[in-house]
Amino acid sequence: MKELMEPIESKLPLAKAFNRIISKLQILRIMSIPRIFEDAKGETAAFKMQSFYETILWEKWIHEVFGRLEEWTTTINEFFGEFCGNWEYYALSKRLDYIHEFGSDDEDDYNPDGTVKTNDITHEQLKYHTVFSELYHDCVDIVQDTKPNDLLPLISTLDTSARFSIIDVLQKVSGKEIPCYVVNKGGELRPIGREEREERKVYEMIEAVDLGQLVYSIAQIMDSITSRLEAIYNSDQAFADHHEFLNEMLSDVSALLQLNLKEAKILE
16 A cells, blocks of 8 residues: 555656645645554544545546546657558558457458458448547546546645644644754755745645646546547547647647646637
8 A cells, every 4th residue: 555645757847747736645645544453443534534545546637647648649649640640541550450469259350261351341340449449548537537526625635735734733732833944955954934934835825726726727628638539439520530630639738748728729
């Protein structure tokens, strides 16, 4: 069982922002993680278990959203590069690759001599090999099945985390001034006074609002993109090139990864 949430291994702007969010959720993960059987008993057990479960889902959503954006980039670039933006060339090639690797239970996929059929292939035979079958995951999926409002508890936790100060709690309990230190650029500890501590707290609260808005905006954009992908995937529109849409999507994905959300046109 992981005690800490894992950061994203990337230097892209979105990864840095997501890692900042993860760092702010670490305290809740540490405080809520069950360690012994007694942690599953008592009045606070249900709340702690719910909090721990939520941190698992938040971490999963953050990592998989970032991974999906990179996956979409790779797939669309491959579609335009290796397959010249031709949906049929892409689907026929992917179908052959799949059958050669995994085989097929459908007799219509083979010629009488046992070789894989490459002529007179129907749309039904290509349905699960189009570029949209790659871009849209036809299964239960945390990226596609998450709605913006599902992340409101995460946004609320970011706000709570910014307002919470262990130093304030200790001072209230002890009735004494507790010294506070920060690490400077040289890696050394230096003490900070009450005024600087309050300034930092204000900054943390402002940052929490910004990060919360980022989470909600990205959830909106991901929901919009996946809804359009699902609609195309489940219709005859999947058997077409859709150059304009895919180029627009690639541009939006790049904007998300670079944190240029104002350039994303998918919500327009």
